[in-house]
Amino acid sequence: MKSSLNDDVTKDWLIKSNYHDELDRLRTLVDQGSQALLTLEQQEQKTTGINSLKIRFNSTHGYAFEITKSNFHLIPPHYRRVQTLKDRERFTTQELKDLEYDIKRAQADSGTIEKELFDTLCQQVYTYIPLLKKTATLLAEIDAYNGYAHAAHYFNYTKPSFTHTRDIIIEQGRHPVIENRMRSEGNECFIANSLTLTDQESLWIITGPNMGGKSTFLRQNALINIMAQAGSFVPAKQAELPLLDRIFTRIGAADNVARGKSTFWVEMEETALICNQATEKSLVILDEVGRGTSTYDGLAIAQAVLEYIYTTIKARCLFATHYYELTSLAQHHPSIATYHTANTKGIDGIVLLHQIKPGRALGSFGIDVARNAQIPLSVINRAQEILSTLPTHATEQLNALQSMQKKPSLHEEKYMRVTNSIKSIDCDNLSPRQAFDLIYELKKMCSGTEHR
Amino acid sequence: MTPLMRQYDDIKKQFPDELVLFQVGDFYELFYDDAKRAAAFLGITLTKRGFAQGQPIPLCGVPRHTVDHYLMKLVRGGFRVVLCDQLSQPEVGKVVERGVTQVLSPGMLTDSKLLDEKSAAYIAIVTKGPQSWGLLFVEILTSSCVATIITPANEKLLEAELSRFLPQEIVISTDAPALQRLISSFGYVTINAPAAEYQAEYVQWLSFLDAQQQTIITRSEVLTQATQILHAYLSKNNATALTTVTAIELYIPDDFLILDSATQRNLEIIKNNYDGSAAHTLFSVLDHATTSMGSRTIKKWLLRPLIDRIALEKRLSYVEALVEDTAVREKLIQHLQSVGDIERSIGRITLKRALLADYLQLARCIQTIPLIISTVQNCALQQLCIFFHTTVRTVSFTL
Numbered sequence: 055m056k057s058s059l060n061d062d063v064t065k066d067w068l069i070k071s072n073y074h075d076e077l078d079r080l081r082t083l084v085d086q087g088s089q090a091l092l093t094l095e096q097q098e099q100k101t102t103g104i105n106s107l108k109i110r111f112n113s114t115h116g117y118a119f120e121i122t123k124s125n126f127h128l129i130p131p132h133y134r135r136v137q138t139l140k141d142r143e144r145f146t147t148q149e150l151k152d153l154e155y156d157i158k159r160a161q162a163d164s165g166t167i168e169k170e171l172f173d174t175l176c177q178q179v180y181t182y183i184p185l186l187k188k189t190a191t192l193l194a195e196i197d198a199y200n201g202y203a204h205a206a207h208y209f210n211y212t213k214p215s216f217t218h219t220r221d222i223i224i225e226q227g228r229h230p231v232i233e234n235r236m237r238s239e240g241n242e243c244f245i246a247n248s249l250t251l252t253d254q255e256s257l258w259i260i261t262g263p264n265m266g267g268k269s270t271f272l273r274q275n276a277l278i279n280i281m282a283q284a285g286s287f288v289p290a291k292q293a294e295l296p297l298l299d300r301i302f303t304r305i306g307a308a309d310n311v312a313r314g315k316s317t318f319w320v321e322m323e324e325t326a327l328i329c330n331q332a333t334e335k336s337l338v339i340l341d342e343v344g345r346g347t348s349t350y351d352g353l354a355i356a357q358a359v360l361e362y363i364y365t366t367i368k369a370r371c372l373f374a375t376h377y378y379e380l381t382s383l384a385q386h387h388p389s390i391a392t393y394h395t396a397n398t399k400g401i402d403g404i405v406l407l408h409q410i411k412p413g414r415a416l417g418s419f420g421i422d423v424a425r426n427a428q429i430p431l432s433v434i435n436r437a438q439e440i441l442s443t444l445p446t447h448a449t450e451q452l453n454a455l456q457s458m459q460k461k462p463s464l465h466e467e468k469y470m471r472v473t474n475s476i477k478s479i480d481c482d483n484l485s486p487r488q489a490f491d492l493i494y495e496l497k498k499m500c501s502g503t504e505h506r
Numbered sequence: 507m508t509p510l511m512r513q514y515d516d517i518k519k520q521f522p523d524e525l526v527l528f529q530v531g532d533f534y535e536l537f538y539d540d541a542k543r544a545a546a547f548l549g550i551t552l553t554k555r556g557f558a559q560g561q562p563i564p565l566c567g568v569p570r571h572t573v574d575h576y577l578m579k580l581v582r583g584g585f586r587v588v589l590c591d592q593l594s595q596p597e598v599g600k601v602v603e604r605g606v607t608q609v610l611s612p613g614m615l616t617d618s619k620l621l622d623e624k625s626a627a628y629i630a631i632v633t634k635g636p637q638s639w640g641l642l643f644v645e646i647l648t649s650s651c652v653a654t655i656i657t658p659a660n661e662k663l664l665e666a667e668l669s670r671f672l673p674q675e676i677v678i679s680t681d682a683p684a685l686q687r688l689i690s691s692f693g694y695v696t697i698n699a700p701a702a703e704y705q706a707e708y709v710q711w712l713s714f715l716d717a718q719q720q721t722i723i724t725r726s727e728v729l730t731q732a733t734q735i736l737h738a739y740l741s742k743n744n745a746t747a748l749t750t751v752t753a754i755e756l757y758i759p760d761d762f763l764i765l766d767s768a769t770q771r772n773l774e775i776i777k778n779n780y781d782g783s784a785a786h787t788l789f790s791v792l793d794h795a796t797t798s799m800g801s802r803t804i805k806k807w808l809l810r811p812l813i814d815r816i817a818l819e820k821r822l823s824y825v826e827a828l829v830e831d832t833a834v835r836e837k838l839i840q841h842l843q844s845v846g847d848i849e850r851s852i853g854r855i856t857l858k859r860a861l862l863a864d865y866l867q868l869a870r871c872i873q874t875i876p877l878i879i880s881t882v883q884n885c886a887l888q889q890l891c892i893f894f895h896t897t898v899r900t901v902s903f904t905l
Contacts, residue, residue: 057873059862059865059866059869060862061866061869068862175865175904176855176860176865178904179855179865179868179901179904180856182897182900182901183852183855183856185897185900185901186852186868186897186901187648187649187852187856188893189848189875189893189894189897190799190849190852191849192890192893192894193797193799193842193845193848193849193871193875194797194799194800194802194803194849195803195890196800196838196842196878196882196887196890197795197796197797197799197800197803197838198795198803198807199821199824199828200794200795200796200800200835200838200839200842201792201794201796201800201801201804202792202794202804202825202828203825203828203829203835204794204835205791205792205794206825206829207829207835209791213822213825213826213829214822216815216818216819230788230791230792231774231787231790231791234791235786273772273773276769276773277773277775277788280763280765280773280775280808281788281792282818283763283811283812283818284807284812285807285811285818285821285822285825286807286825287822287825287826297813297818298763298813299760299763299813300763300764300765300766301763301764301765301769302768302769303768303769303772303773304768305772323662324662324768327660327662327766327768331663331764331766
């Protein structure tokens with residue numbers, strides 16, 4: 055295939071050479087003209103004896119001989135003055151005029167031919183537009199498939215299969231974005247977690263401390279379903295998915311002050327949308343519904359919403375909550391299952407394992423997380439004290455709290471830190487090496503003056 | 507008043523809401539309030555020239571050869587810009603003829619220097635009836651136009667549907683101020699349009715559509731209004747684009763997996779929640795396309811996931827074929843690099859705004875297609891290429 059279009063960026067042409075005979079002939083004329091100008095320049099330098107004589111081009115006067123003041127006495131009589139500058143003048147002759155005319159005409163003619171050829175081409179291309187549009191769409195799709203495949207290959211994704219049931223079975227699923235970020239930062243591996251939402255376990259209530267991986271787990275399952283229905287491979291070992299009609303997520307919203315709406319209002323609006331729009335073919339993901347209001351209101355709303363989704367809508371649902379009271383719903387409804395994010399107690403508080411396991415969490419570990427976030431120990435200990443005076447169920451009175459009596463000194467703070475560490479030692483599960491490290495650690499705590 | 511200012515006033519009257527950039531020799535100049543707004547936004551000097559009704563005329567200007575840079579800033583900043591060029595050669599004693607050559611707004615861009623290459627630029631039109639919303643989306647560069655009706659007229663459902671397209675601008679009739687406030691509160695750029703009205707040209711334009719599409723549109727009050735507004739808006743701002751819209755695809759939201767706008771935000775599918783960019787989003791993880799048109803396709807697929815089993819299984823089978831064969835994938839990347847963003851080049855050709863570079867791109871693309879066909883000849887993607895044979899046969903004689 056031979057294209058007529060000029061692809062030589064150094065040439066100011068539309069049509070390339072060797073395509074149109076007349077165009078080539080005219081371009082040769084233009085080139086020859088330029089050559090002839092050079093010859094004429096040399097010839098005139100000789101005949102006049104002015105070595106500095108130059109041919110210049112200017113858009114209003116065309117080509118002219120330029121001669122400096124010092125050589126004015128050598129100017130031949132047949133030279134006609136066309137332009138006077140500060141220290142030089144420009145002249146023309148009949149011979150130069152004729153040459154200029156030939157060059158300009160050849161340029162104009164080649165321009166006309168080029169434009170005609172180009173316009174014809176454009177018109178022809180224009181008739182193929184429907185064909186070209188479809189071609190472009192297909193090429194874009196091929197590129198998109200290739201892009202998907204590239205991601206699937208390098209990130210080790212798997213091909214999802216679509217079942218004819220409503221079951222969502224994801225084995226060893228991962229969060230695509232967090233996994234990528236961890237990989238690029240060179241951190242430890244992302245902890246994969248499985249999900250089985252079936253008729254036997256259609257709604258999962260997930261409890262566990264903040265930062266324990268609940269939110270990540272909720273989001274990754276929504277993302278995996280979206281990726282699959284967008285035609286991509288998914289980050290999991292295996293995925294059997296239904297064709298969902300809607301996905302709803304209600305995940306801790308920020309205040310929308312700009313629109314004059316409170317957190318709680320936004321939360322309730324979004325929850326209302328879910329209750330009105332979700333179907334049994336939907337996936338509903340709820341994270342901490344009812345957090346924006348008082349404990350009792352929140353608990354009541356959360357339980358009512360959960361029951362509605364379970365019994366009336368019958369949508370597949372993941373429900374993460376702080377309200378441990380809700381886990382007792384599993385005893386009344388056969389297809390509600392409870393799961394929690396696993397963790398273990400370490401020497402200095404809690405270690406979050408980011409694993410989702412069956413059963414309910416043993417407490418919220420809020421205070422442990424607070425300690426990990428380095429809240430002053432006096433605050434932590436005071437919180438522990440308050441917690442121990444509280445009844446185990448939130449349904450009992452909260453307002454019988456004693457006020458804090460005195461502010462502990464920094465010395466007491468250090469003392470509490472050391473005794474807390476000693477209290478938390480699990481002597482039976484300590485290797486000699488760990489015990490040795492611990493002694494150093496305790497010694498450092500006693501002598502250190504700086505606050506951690 | 508000088509003849510130049512009289513000419514300016516005539517044009518400015520037609521575009522009261524836009525910034526009018528008026529070519530004066532080697533500069534584009536802005537006057538009056540336009541000058542004040544542009545000078546403040548662009549950080550350029552505001553000066554005065556001449557008098558109107560005893561008051562000095564505020565003026566600012568930008569050089570013609572750097573105008574693209576300023577246009578990009580203005581359009582990205584949410585301004586709509588009218589370019590008014592000199593149409594005749596300057597002659598002594600005569601006022602140069604001037605006319606509007608382009609109206610630029612975020613949804614109207616065609617120039618590759620001004621466009622965000624990884625996002626489709628949609629113009630949306632929203633109308634409200636007693637029980638429903640009428641929605642129409644048009645992408646100028648691909649002349650694709652889709653429309654839908656949403657019932658009930660719930661604000662959340664409207665917001666969800668808009669966020670499946672993320673339109674650059676939303677045109678709303680001036681007689682619906684409440685709707686305009688609502689759409690602005692969603693965070694979109696809104697544009698005033700005259701109220702929908704019956705016009706002979708509209709009826710003629712509609713008659714070119716497929717009969718079934720016509721019936722659905724004429725039976726629905728909200729879609730009739732939406733198409734009337736579209737017709738008037740394009741007639742005024744880009745008449746060529748209007749002639750390229752020859753089909754309006756009607757869909758119902760349930761044809762796709764529905765993600766409400768809170769879900770799209772929460773899951774950070776296209777934009778993240780801290781700076782609104784694509785960093786650390788699902789799109790950024792999956793977008794390994796070679797060309798910008800490939801990236802736009804992936805974005806479209808993520809915003810509008812399917813519910814059709816057969817179509818999905820087809821998509822997955824193509825991906826599967828490529829996952830298994832790294833050699834084919836690498837070769838495709840190489841070929842797609844020479845194809846480039848041909849979709850937008852063809853868009854510019856359709857709108858008669860193409861440059862030589864667009865035709866050269868097309869020629870390169872047509873030369874590359876046979877290589878793509880032979881690269882995938884032994885895999886599932888072969889099916890997609892059957893159509894290409896016609897293209898190559900027909901078009902290669904021309905270029």
